[in-house]
Amino acid sequence: MCMPTPRDVLALIERIRCISCEDERHALIKTLSAVERPTILSFLNAHGVNLCAGSSAAWSAFRASDVLLRDGVALETALPWLDQPVGLNMNGTDFIPLLLRHLSPRRVAVYGTAAPWLDEGIERLKERTPHDYVDAQHGFHSVEHYIARAREIEPDVIILAMGMPRQEEVAVQLKRALDHKVLIVNGGAIIDFLAGRFTRAPAAVQRIGLEWAFRLVQEPRRLFRRYCVGAFGFAHTVMLMRRAAMRSSSAPAPAPMHKEL
Structure with a gap:
């Protein structure tokens, strides 16, 4: 499979759903609460862009997302250069707990991370959300194992906490294999954060964009x-995408078709 071109990566970024206010954020939660088929929610940050620029498998996995949200200040800085709207920072560490708090009671499976963080993270979720956590599997099984578990249990929500790009690739396989209504959330380190394995930056540090x-x-x-x-690779990719966008915008329009006499 050919490596993604800058135009390919730009096309992925153009699919980011821009959430610009609280009303739009809550409208998104409402949409995600009523999925009618296997649906993937993913978050794209600078690291994800680098992965997609260097791997056709990662790019294809992110492209299969049904809802793609912006995560982080690096993309916030880059998007204006690419003539794309910035919107709110919809990082998964904040949005996933918000989503789970607002969903009506569901059956949730969590696949990812490792002991003891997996169990401890789920305990924190049980304390803060109204859901029944019906399955927990560490993040080192084969994709066939997760498919078998999900087929057997049929959870309403699956949280994948495996890191990029494996979780995105597993999500695609789950989406293809399952035939019930399920929201598949690519959660990254969300369970580790909830379990206290990693510490969030103070709110003031987050506000000035220095959580990284x-x-x-x-x-x-x-x-x-x-x-x-990775910052240098990301900057280089942004420059290539900007050049690709400028070439696309300056390309002459095709000549009109002549009508038959």
Whole structure:
């Protein structure tokens, strides 16, 4: 399979659903509460853009998302350069708990992370949300295992907490294999945050867009490549996407078809 072009990655970014106010956020929650088929909710950040630029499998998995939301300040900075609306920062760490609090009682499965964080994260969710958590599986099984569990239990919501791009790839396989109404949420480190494995930045740090720096200080070995080295790759990809967008906008319109005499 060919590597994604800058135009391909730009097309993915153009699919981001821009949420610009609280009314739109609550309208999205209402939509997600009434899915009629297997539906994937994903979050795209700078790391995800880098993965998509370098992997056709990652790009295809993100492209299969039914709802794609912007996550993080890097994309907030880049989107105006690409003539795309910015909207609110819809990061999953904040939006997923909000979504779960507003959904009516559902049967929820959580697939991802590892012990003891998986059980502890689910306990926090039980305390804060009205749902029945019917299945919990660590994030190192085969995709066939998750499909078998989901077919057997038929949860209303599946939260995948495996990290990018594996969770997005598993989500696609679940979507293809399941035939009941289910919302599949690509949650990243949400369960680890809820369990206290990772600490959120203070609210003031989040407001000024430096949560990434706070996390880097906490986990320098794991996140240095993603945040520091990855920043250069992201900037390069944005430049290539901007060039692709400018070429598309300056391309001459096709000549009109002549009518037959």
